[in-house]
Amino acid sequence: MKIVLIGYGKMGKEIERLALGRGHSIVAKIDVDNQADLQALSSSEVDVAIEFSNPASAYSNILTCIEKQIPVVCGTTGWLEKKSEVESLTKEKNSTFFYASNYSIGVNLFFRLNKMLAQLMSPHQEYDIYTNEIHHLEKKDSPSGTAITIAEGIIDAYASKDNWVNNEIPAANEVAIWSQRESIIPGTHTVKYISKVDQIEITHEAFSREGFALGAVIAAEWVQDKKGVLGMDDMLK
Numbered sequence: 001m002k003i004v005l006i007g008y009g010k011m012g013k014e015i016e017r018l019a020l021g022r023g024h025s026i027v028a029k030i031d032v033d034n035q036a037d038l039q040a041l042s043s044s045e046v047d048v049a050i051e052f053s054n055p056a057s058a059y060s061n062i063l064t065c066i067e068k069q070i071p072v073v074c075g076t077t078g079w080l081e082k083k084s085e086v087e088s089l090t091k092e093k094n095s096t097f098f099y100a101s102n103y104s105i106g107v108n109l110f111f112r113l114n115k116m117l118a119q120l121m122s123p124h125q126e127y128d129i130y131t132n133e134i135h136h137l138e139k140k141d142s143p144s145g146t147a148i149t150i151a152e153g154i155i156d157a158y159a160s161k162d163n164w165v166n167n168e169i170p171a172a173n174e175v176a177i178w179s180q181r182e183s184i185i186p187g188t189h190t191v192k193y194i195s196k197v198d199q200i201e202i203t204h205e206a207f208s209r210e211g212f213a214l215g216a217v218i219a220a221e222w223v224q225d226k227k228g229v230l231g232m233d234d235m236l237k
């Protein structure tokens, strides 16, 4: 598979390492200083783009890929207010857009566990819900995309919650997401239900970026023959 890496930072480099190990080739690495190379690429030179840049650049990088009919697997977080526009354009151009706030298989199992726990806890309103994410000091966005997916999972399954707030005391209808930035932590997410007498807690802790990067490479392999708006639930079915 011929891959263009868009964003050659911590994730771009880890994806390159794993992709080469799986027999793929990297035809271009796009970063801040060579944006013109992405514009110059054509869909005949590349099978898939893997986009891990930053919240300010993801949207225009994705649009470029969609216009060029290059399937794009995106993991960048913090730009999702524009996601519905990307989805519409993907359908209009009959292109391919795969998105996940977290590509780790473990986190995607955790998403399911989180929904099941929220369903179980919904009749027990004496418990307060508390969610927490801890990431390294270089992270640009807050809350993490993963924490937003977790909060949305709770909102879907828990009767009295219909919104989330970040680093604020929540109202009764809100799920609180507390964000911490600490050292070099790759990503730790916790959900707690706390009553006056006890607490129930689930945590996913990434030990490195390898799980995120491997999931993104597997998604890139999987989208090859597919069109439309896709995500981890489609791939893991």
Ligand SMILES: NC(=O)C1=CN([C@@H]2O[C@H](COP(=O)(O)OP(=O)(O)OC[C@H]3O[C@@H](n4cnc5c(N)ncnc54)[C@H](OP(=O)(O)O)[C@@H]3O)[C@@H](O)[C@H]2O)C=CC1
Binding pocket: 006, 007, 008, 009, 010, 011, 012, 030, 031, 032, 035, 052, 053, 054, 055, 057, 061, 074, 075, 076, 077, 078, 100, 101, 102, 103, 104, 138, 141, 212
């Ligand atoms: N979905 C998932 O599973 C995961 C998602 N992420 C997300 O992926 C993104 C990247 O994370 P990470 O690799 O740790 O971040 P880094 O800051 O290490 O890397 C981002 C890279 O993108 C570069 N960049 C900046 N602007 C552009 C542009 N216009 N086009 C292409 N590249 C550009 C940056 O260059 P410069 O430094 O010079 O600005 C940097 O090299 C974040 O949004 C993060 O939240 C991270 C891990 C897992």
Ligand SMILES: O=C(O)C1=N[C@H](C(=O)O)C[C@H](O)C1
Binding pocket: 077, 101, 102, 135, 139, 140, 143, 144, 145, 146, 147, 186, 187, 188, 212
């Ligand atoms: O910026 C990161 O590092 C990570 N970002 C993603 C997010 O915002 O959820 C995924 C992972 O937690 C690492």
